[in-house]
Amino acid sequence: DGGVFKVGSILSEKLNSLGVGVEHDTRSHEPHDSEAYRRSRRTAVKLLQTNPSAIIDLHRDGVPDPDFYTGEIYGVPVSKIRLVVGRQNPNMKANYDFAKRLKGHLDDKYPGLVKGIFMGKGDYNQDLSPRAILIEAGTHTITRERAQRGVAHFAEALPPVLGISAGPSTFKQGAQGTGGDMAALLFVVIAFILGFAIYLVVSTGSVEGAIQKLKEFVTVEWSNFLGKRKE
Structure with missing residues (x-):
């Protein structure tokens, strides 16, 4: 069960536990065709009205080989995370810098969790924000439990990179x-x-x-x- 929505729920819950407010949109933008990003763009534009610090577009990769994302963090099986930045958008440099900071933080805390930063040929709606990132939470053939552990670790990088105080509240x-x-x-x-x-x-x-x-x-x-x- 790929369960991308269930994986997204874990990411949202983890961020909430760290004191980060999340607007988790679960509407479907299927089918997976050339118009999928056009449909998801309407959702992203709507979310921008809440003035978010970042936009996270969560995916499960279509790579059929589950070993492509298989990993372990301190002996616990997880799905690795791949960060994706679109080359064809005016925010490419800012998006890439954002991805590098996320990867740098995670490399220090959870070595091996991030598979790398992939520079895709599209824009993935990342022109909408300098802090927009697409993450591949493993492949659809890897277990949902592994993917959920992976995104839970990934969530820990967002507060420090975004400058948000981690804790039950962002009140200072x-x-x-x-x-x-x-x-x-x-x-x-x-x-x-x-x-x-x-x-x-x-x-x-x-x-x-x-x-x-x-x-x-x-x-x-x-x-x-x-x-x-x-x-």
């Missing part, structure tokens, strides 16, 4: 802390200005007197500042 505590500190600082500054204004009104007996006092204060302080600068 540091960002919240900075915002909270700035809000607290702003509150302190506003409170100080308000308190100083009330003090001036009370001490002078009127708003006009407070304004005049403030002008005198600024004039004196500015003169002192300039005098110190000249020294």
Whole structure:
């Protein structure tokens, strides 16, 4: 059972577990003819409306020999992954760079998982995004379980390559802390200005007197500042 949709579900579930949101589209674009990519393009264009960080087009290769993709990762049987980049699209260089970064990360973590980067003659709708990639999750003659293990490993490369924090959430505590500190600082500054204004009104007996006092204060302080600068 090739089960490309079931393999895709594992990829989606693994990414979700890493804190990466996934829009997993399972509509069929059969038959596998010359118009298949035209049909799938409509789906890709629709997905682009969600402003994704990347587009992953998952396939099972038509190579009949299952040994072509057979591999092991730390003694566990898997299907190797092949990355495919289309030569006939304006994003070819960016797509290729994206593929190289994915392969580089996986070569370090799971040596042998990526079979290579294949430069195909089509565009595979990769002109739609500089981070579009087609992956062959083994051949249709290799077991689905092997393919699922392979894509689960592949998923681990996406967060670091895309710059997404892996974990149950992409929320960053540091960002919240900075915002909270700035809000607290702003509150302190506003409170100080308000308190100083009330003090001036009370001490002078009127708003006009407070304004005049403030002008005198600024004039004196500015003169002192300039005098110190000249020294």
